[in-house]
Amino acid sequence: MLEKINFVLVGTTHPGNIGAAARAMKTMGLSQLSLVQPTAFPCAEATARASGADDLLTQARVAQTLDEAIAKDTLILGTSARVRNLPVPLMNAREAAARMMQTVNSGGRVAVLFGKERYGLTNEEMERCHGLINLPTVENFSSLNLAAAVQVLAYECRMAALDAANENPLASFKAAQELEPVPHEKMASFYQHLFSVLARAGVFDRIPDTTLKRRLKLMFNRMRPQKHELDILRGILSNIEKKLP
Amino acid sequence: MLEKINFVLVGTTHPGNIGAAARAMKTMGLSQLSLVQPTAFPCAEATARASGADDLLTQARVAQTLDEAIAKDTLILGTSARVRNLPVPLMNAREAAARMMQTVNSGGRVAVLFGKERYGLTNEEMERCHGLINLPTVENFSSLNLAAAVQVLAYECRMAALDAANENPLASFKAAQELEPVPHEKMASFYQHLFSVLARAGVFDRIPDTTLKRRLKLMFNRMRPQKHELDILRGILSNIEKKLP
Secondary structure, three states: OHHHEEEEEEOOOOHHHHHHHHHHHHHOOOOEEEEEOOOOOOOHHHHHHHOOOHHHHHHOEEEOOHHHHOOOOOEEEEEEOOOOOOOOOEEEHHHHHHHHHHHHHOOOOEEEEEOEOOOEOOHHHHOOOOEEEEOOOEOOEOOOOHHHHHHHHHHHHHHHHHHHHOOOOOHHHHHHOOOOOOOHHHHHHHHHHHHHHHHHOOHHHOOOHHHHHHHHHHHHHHHOOOHHHHHHHHHHHHHHHHHOO | OHHHEEEEEEOOOOHHHHHHHHHHHHHOOOOEEEEEOOOOOOOHHHHHHHOOOHHHHHHOEEEOOHHHHOOOOOEEEEEEOOOOOOOOOEEEHHHHHHHHHHHHHOOOOEEEEEOEOOOEOOHHHHOOOOEEEEOOOEOOEOOOOHHHHHHHHHHHHHHHHHHHHOOOOOHHHHHHHOOOOOOHHHHHHHHHHHHHHHHHOOHHHOOOHHHHHHHHHHHHHHHOOOHHHHHHHHHHHHHHHHHOO
16 A cells, blocks of 8 residues: 555755655655656765665656646645644644555555755645645754655554554545545646636636635645535536636 | 653764764754764764754763663663564554653653664664564665664654643644634525525536535535635635626
8 A cells, every 4th residue: 555655755955865765765665756856866876875775766756847746646745844824734644644544545646745855845835735744843953854754754654554454443434435536637627727717707806816826725625525526616617607708 | 851761872883874863863852862882973974964953962972882871771672673583572663652751751761772774783782671662664675774763763752752741732733723713604604605606607507406505515614714715715706796697
């Protein structure tokens, strides 16, 4: 199941961190690494720090955009050492790992996003997230190394996988709750449709559209529509579209 | 309580690992670092990798023997990525952290031992241990980086300390996320507005409206809009309403 979890490093500056992250993942049984616009990759320093996990580097998917990297994933989680004031559900790494197992066990795919070394994920990047994973750093020193954050998440994923293998009687019930997860690309095209209808209805005439679009994304991400529910929303948009002048 | 936990690095070869370990500890609120016969210390590379955790390096106790480093500690735990065939109680990192909290809460002091990068702790070193902490690496790739092992243990110590203090750092924030809860009547009038707009757009012409209305309610209930978010939705509905014939 761990192979369905996609660790996505966004805009990583130091290639050594990419190697160390691959090593951290492999020790815990994870294999799917994606890199969005890495500063330097492939790179000898990454391979050196991978220390035997070079297969993960060879198979790593390098993407030009974050959307491309997570297109097929149904549960998108961001990581953050600081607590952000965004209306996205917060969870700790342990809760997140349990949630990931549910998703994976019911046929979904998970993406866990790790931001740039210096600043972490931007608010714009976090718009795609169904949840934010808060790492429990102390208040006055939250400077967690990127590979260390990857290590903690990978460790919790493995613990959750080992737990799940010990047959949880609730597992099948929980799984039924996520029957038809929606991959990121479907949500992205729903947002496109939504925004084009709203533009035609004059919604963006008064409010700056970036702010409003971000708010709406965060709201609908929280809704987490299933496949048939997304069809309903699309149907409604089409209806409205036809009636608009 | 975390200051009573002594992380002991035995015979560390690479000074960079000492720095990275100090950083990993400090992010999680640990401060007591001991070094038994480090190959190179102090060292610029250690300071660089500590990345702001140099205070832990300055205060680190350098010892000539392991016995000296753990002299005052009452609970000695060793770490190991492989399962050793030694008659020492095995535990995972989570169980170990709970055990450490017990010890510390009852006035004891804890030492956690980390062996050389290449081979880990020797059997001779492990003889001092009351328990062995097994890190859950996969069978064919147990090559956990030293600082990564320190990070996992430090993380579990912090989680156990937070549990013990019953102070979840996210609790107050989670509450803040629900600052503007929406009373049922507000949601009810939103639904009325939504359904009247959808009716005018012809959405209920094809689908029986009770089914569709129920589905939409379940979806928007999951979204759990805040007060200002509900205002946004109402504003959008008004916009569309004006444009409909």
